[in-house]
Amino acid sequence: MAALKKLGILLSGRGSNFEAIADSIKAGRLQAEIAIVISNRADAPGLESARRRGLNAQLIPSKGRVREEHDAEVVTALKQAQVDLVCLAGYMRLLSPDFIRAFPSRIVNIHPSLLPAFPGMDAQKQALAYGVKVTGCTVHFVDEHLDHGPIILQKTVPVLDSDDEHTLSARILQQEHTAYSEAIGLVLSGEVEVQDRVVRKRTHAEGK
Amino acid sequence: MAALKKLGILLSGRGSNFEAIADSIKAGRLQAEIAIVISNRADAPGLESARRRGLNAQLIPSKGRVREEHDAEVVTALKQAQVDLVCLAGYMRLLSPDFIRAFPSRIVNIHPSLLPAFPGMDAQKQALAYGVKVTGCTVHFVDEHLDHGPIILQKTVPVLDSDDEHTLSARILQQEHTAYSEAIGLVLSGEVEVQDRVVRKRTHAEGK
Numbered sequence: 525m526a527a528l529k530k531l532g533i534l535l536s537g538r539g540s541n542f543e544a545i546a547d548s549i550k551a552g553r554l555q556a557e558i559a560i561v562i563s564n565r566a567d568a569p570g571l572e573s574a575r576r577r578g579l580n581a582q583l584i585p586s587k588g589r590v591r592e593e594h595d596a597e598v599v600t601a602l603k604q605a606q607v608d609l610v611c612l613a614g615y616m617r618l619l620s621p622d623f624i625r626a627f628p629s630r631i632v633n634i635h636p637s638l639l640p641a642f643p644g645m646d647a648q649k650q651a652l653a654y655g656v657k658v659t660g661c662t663v664h665f666v667d668e669h670l671d672h673g674p675i676i677l678q679k680t681v682p683v684l685d686s687d688d689e690h691t692l693s694a695r696i697l698q699q700e701h702t703a704y705s706e707a708i709g710l711v712l713s714g715e716v717e718v719q720d721r722v723v724r725k726r727t728h729a730e731g732k
Numbered sequence: 733m734a735a736l737k738k739l740g741i742l743l744s745g746r747g748s749n750f751e752a753i754a755d756s757i758k759a760g761r762l763q764a765e766i767a768i769v770i771s772n773r774a775d776a777p778g779l780e781s782a783r784r785r786g787l788n789a790q791l792i793p794s795k796g797r798v799r800e801e802h803d804a805e806v807v808t809a810l811k812q813a814q815v816d817l818v819c820l821a822g823y824m825r826l827l828s829p830d831f832i833r834a835f836p837s838r839i840v841n842i843h844p845s846l847l848p849a850f851p852g853m854d855a856q857k858q859a860l861a862y863g864v865k866v867t868g869c870t871v872h873f874v875d876e877h878l879d880h881g882p883i884i885l886q887k888t889v890p891v892l893d894s895d896d897e898h899t900l901s902a903r904i905l906q907q908e909h910t911a912y913s914e915a916i917g918l919v920l921s922g923e924v925e926v927q928d929r930v931v932r933k934r935t936h937a938e939g940k
Contacts, residue, residue: 655930657886722863
């Protein structure tokens with residue numbers, strides 16, 4: 525039996541998606557282990573939650589530091605923990621090109637909209653203001669542009685007439701919690717490949 | 733019993749969405765009548781189809797004409813037919829501001845993507861190239877910007893690994909055919925209102 529693949533989680537706040545991943549692993553829905561949880565903020569509740577779960581939880585403060593230096597330190601910690609996949613879980617930092625190159629097609633993020641619609645901050649608020657009837661969440665590989673990399677998985681969520689930002693965000697978050705673990709499992713399985721920014725299941729046609 | 737609301741249909745080609753609307757009316761799924769079908773192209777198969785169905789079908793050629801003049805003629809024909817709602821069904825012309833003002837919140841269109849993603853031409857091709865996992869169709873009021881007005885209804889369609897532009901377009905078109913009649917029925921019912929570009933069901937709270 526192959527060793528469990530190792531995840532590195534980066535967060536800046538509550539880390540509810542980190543908790544959903546940890547719960548998926550515990551419940552046996554996701555075959556992986558969390559090798560390290562890194563927060564760039566000392567006051568991130570997700571950091572405390574990681575400690576309570578007995579995980580390797582590290583604070584690498586970003587405040588007042590040059591991005592490249594901070595990123596280099598995070599990359600070193602992730603490499604030391606030998607992570608196979610880096611999962612952003614509410615990590616409020618843009619990654620430097622060096623960081624992205626250190627884990628080619630090995631950094632994933634989740635965003636609370638059906639990208640390419642509503643990238644950036646307050647995606648749920650943007651969706652309500654635009655008046656869409658359907659929104660959702662997107663798990664994607666991270667590239668050098670904001671909320672832009674190849675899409676692994678998307679889940680839809682209806683927008684109701686009665687919705688405000690709070691109710692819509694909560695409904696999307698429910699989908700995020702299952703979507704993220706599902707997408708991570710897909711990537712770790714090695715069964716998907718990226719061609720011209722399109723993520724597809726590998727075809728096993730070649731020469732077998 | 734109230735008189736049936738009158739639809740005016742504008743098309744430039746096959747008009748498969750026009751045919752779906754006509755079929756919905758015939759089947760009793762949509763309470764309305766088609767008062768006029770206008771094509772800007774003599775060779776539009778939808779024009780012939782309208783004639784075969786015994787509908788008032790008119791050719792108002794746009795080729796070589798100034799947009800405002802052509803639009804004025806179309807508006808006159810629609811007004812003469814006393815239409816309550818103008819439905820674009822593959823009408824390959826941008827409407828002039830005067831046209832839009834002639835039918836305030838009374839012009840609807842359908843677009844083969846989940847707007848605001850992939851406006852403009854070849855929406856299905858755009859979606860495949862971007863690598864989204866979900867797309868769909870959007871029925872919206874027409875405003876002065878391309879594929880931009882308030883959204884009445886959206887339906888989702890999964891994108892499959894095996895899809896090409898043809899198979900994806902066909903799967904979206906199936907949804908378009910039900911979505912358009914459903915949205916038209918909603919608008920004709922008078923039960924929706926537009927506030928700050930958001931389309932909602934009216935609340936009947938006021939003073940009753």
